Amino acid sequence: MFRIQTLNKISPIGLDLFPRDKYEIASDIPNPDAILVRSADMNDMQIPSSVLAIARAGAGYNNIPVKRCSESGVVVFNTPGANANAVKELAIAAMLLSSRNILGGINWTSTVADKADVADLVEKEKSKFTGPEIKGKTLGVIGLGAIGVMVANDAMALGMKVIGFDPYISVDAAWHLSSDVTRADSLESLLVKSDYVTLHIPQSEATKGLLDAEKFKIIKKDARIINLSRNALVKDKDVVEALESGKISCYVTDFPSQELLACKKVIGIPHLGASTPEAEDNCAIMAVQQIMDYLENGEIRNSVNFPKCKLEQRYPHRLLVVNRNIPNMVGQITTNLANANVNIQDLINHHRDDYGFNIIDTEQKIPEAVLEQIRKVDGIIRVRGVER
Numbered sequence: 001m002f003r004i005q006t007l008n009k010i011s012p013i014g015l016d017l018f019p020r021d022k023y024e025i026a027s028d029i030p031n032p033d034a035i036l037v038r039s040a041d042m043n044d045m046q047i048p049s050s051v052l053a054i055a056r057a058g059a060g061y062n063n064i065p066v067k068r069c070s071e072s073g074v075v076v077f078n079t080p081g082a083n084a085n086a087v088k089e090l091a092i093a094a095m096l097l098s099s100r101n102i103l104g105g106i107n108w109t110s111t112v113a114d115k116a117d118v119a120d121l122v123e124k125e126k127s128k129f130t131g132p133e134i135k136g137k138t139l140g141v142i143g144l145g146a147i148g149v150m151v152a153n154d155a156m157a158l159g160m161k162v163i164g165f166d167p168y169i170s171v172d173a174a175w176h177l178s179s180d181v182t183r184a185d186s187l188e189s190l191l192v193k194s195d196y197v198t199l200h201i202p203q204s205e206a207t208k209g210l211l212d213a214e215k216f217k218i219i220k221k222d223a224r225i226i227n228l229s230r231n232a233l234v235k236d237k238d239v240v241e242a243l244e245s246g247k248i249s250c251y252v253t254d255f256p257s258q259e260l261l262a263c264k265k266v267i268g269i270p271h272l273g274a275s276t277p278e279a280e281d282n283c284a285i286m287a288v289q290q291i292m293d294y295l296e297n298g299e300i301r302n303s304v305n306f307p308k309c310k311l312e313q314r315y316p317h318r319l320l321v322v323n324r325n326i327p328n329m330v331g332q333i334t335t336n337l338a339n340a341n342v343n344i345q346d347l348i349n350h351h352r353d354d355y356g357f358n359i360i361d362t363e364q365k366i367p368e369a370v371l372e373q374i375r376k377v378d379g380i381i382r383v384r385g386v387e388r
Helices: 066-071 084-100 102-111 118-129 146-157 171-176 187-191 213-218 236-244 277-297 329-339 368-375
Strands: 002-006 023-026 034-037 053-056 075-077 138-142 161-165 196-199 223-227 248-253 266-268 317-324 344-352 355-362 380-387
Touching (some): 034 277, 075 277, 084 223, 084 248, 138 146, 213 236, 236 248, 329 344, 329 355, 329 368
Parallel strands (some): 053 075, 223 248
16 A cells, blocks of 8 residues: 655545555655645655655646755656646736736726726726737747747747747757747847747756846846746846836736835736646646556656656566666676576666666566665665566
């Protein structure tokens, strides 16, 4: 029986995928095998040694201590693309809101609701809320993952010119991206040409403060910026200064702060990017499926800290080994098996940065004593077996 702990409310459509004869699911459960989380902050959490995997029902994962998990052999999953359409729709809406001063007009009309001559007032004052159309304008998309690609393609369909920047674009994303999207050679070349800039990248040490005072010096005059990814990608103080100086026209953010909301040119959205029932269902379904695949078969997809690993299981016994990416790991594992007369039928080994993952299939059950010998090998982090 696998034990699953939920740290947030997870869509029942996802949770119902767990067979109840094999899984126990609860928010308070001792020694869980896996954890499902949405927004709960786990960075200061004492993660039980029993935990094999953590799945984030969403794309961002800065609420999970990934480095600490890697050192303990805990595979961390996210669900890229599951909420892509929800965020894409909000990004398109954000472009329109930043252009047409729709919110300003709506807020103004609420102040004249008790006037008898509302129709006349509307005609008289409407010119105060005019704004440009997005058709024919240039959109710069920073980050061409699942969300960025959808935003770019839909912006093209709305008649915009699109420039994309992503030095790490995946082959799969490239296949889905419109061939009419222009590739920027650098972030700076995108900023100087874009009327609108939208961010669709994860937060990391490398991307914190990506848009700062230096970038605002070179950004196209009157550009509008949309940040539905993570608050720290844009420096609050610097973007407010750029807005107040007139260098940029509007900043739409899903992460409002007191400092930002004090500026009239900021449109603050209460973190609604993935807040649709469809996105929550999709994220839960993907997260649950990834947890099940890993616990039952040792297969990894959409991990943020370990390599993609999949091997069709044609033999009854499977050995899973997490190790540091150092020389002779596979050799020492296979030597221990050979010394115990265990014949390897199938094997796959992949690594990602400092860590490696092995799937080894055999026809015979591997004795516990052999597993213990493998665990003692320097550089081995975690060893477990699964049966078909």
